[in-house]
């Protein structure tokens with residue numbers, strides 16, 4: 001049975017990915033913000049351990065618990081969905097705003113990927129790490145300017161390519177998914193509900209994506225069907241990045 005760790009598993013894309021993996025017969029452990037020491041079901045049936053992805057010690061602890069749960073067998077795949085969005089124009093972005101977003105989306109991606117790779121390196125079958133970028137890495141957005149978020153996702157894409165090159169010789173693939181506008185709690189709180197029609201106008205598919213549609217691509221990258229796919233970013237955006 002294949003083993004998957006999903007971060008941000010209690011909401012949105014992470015939750016949908018955990019649910020899809022379980023449906024496909026994978027063993028799944030979720031990691032998300034929770035009180036220390038807690039072990040909770042996340043609604044999908046996956047066990048969830050507490051983890052703050054910005055904190056090295058918390059990531060180490062969480063992966064130690066994963067090791068215990070799986071008898072030190074490495075995860076076959078990690079899908080890193082934990083992330084935050086902040087809608088703030090560049091001139092209003094204080095240093096602390098920048099750091100807060102970069103800490104979760106940038107540093108969190110490195111810490112989680114590195115903890116995964118440490119384990120996968122010792123596994124004969126290697127593994128797959130999928131990070132979460134965004135359409136914001138490739139396109140500015142006049143409607144919802146969010147400088148720190150866009151820059152943090154640019155960092156995720158650069159990190160993805162670097163890790164694919166560093167870890168390829170160990171049989172570890174690293175890819176990113178770049179969702180467009182997806183109907184999750186993150187989007188609901190993005191602060192610009194009046195602009196909904198304008199958002200739809202910019203999406204060739206004329207609708208938001210669903211968390212399940214992104215999860216399908218995450219699970220493709222996690223699977224052996226993507227055995228020769230590494231260092232790439234797959235857009236899941238209804239054609240928005242092509243327009």
Ligand SMILES: NC(=O)c1ccc[n+]([C@@H]2O[C@H](COP(=O)([O-])OP(=O)(O)OC[C@H]3O[C@@H](n4cnc5c(N)ncnc54)[C@H](O)[C@@H]3O)[C@@H](O)[C@H]2O)c1
Pocket residue numbers: 007008009010011012013014031032033051052053054081082083084085104108132133134135178179180181182183184185186187
């Ligand atoms: N929803 C979209 O339209 C959209 C578009 C592009 C990219 N993304 C990216 O997809 C990923 C998932 O987004 P979503 O829409 O599912 O969001 P969401 O808000 O529904 O879920 C995010 C999850 O991350 C967790 N999280 C936040 N900070 C954390 C931390 N420090 N440590 C551990 N967990 C933490 C939250 O608790 C939550 O469970 C994010 O990286 C986001 O940037 C989303």
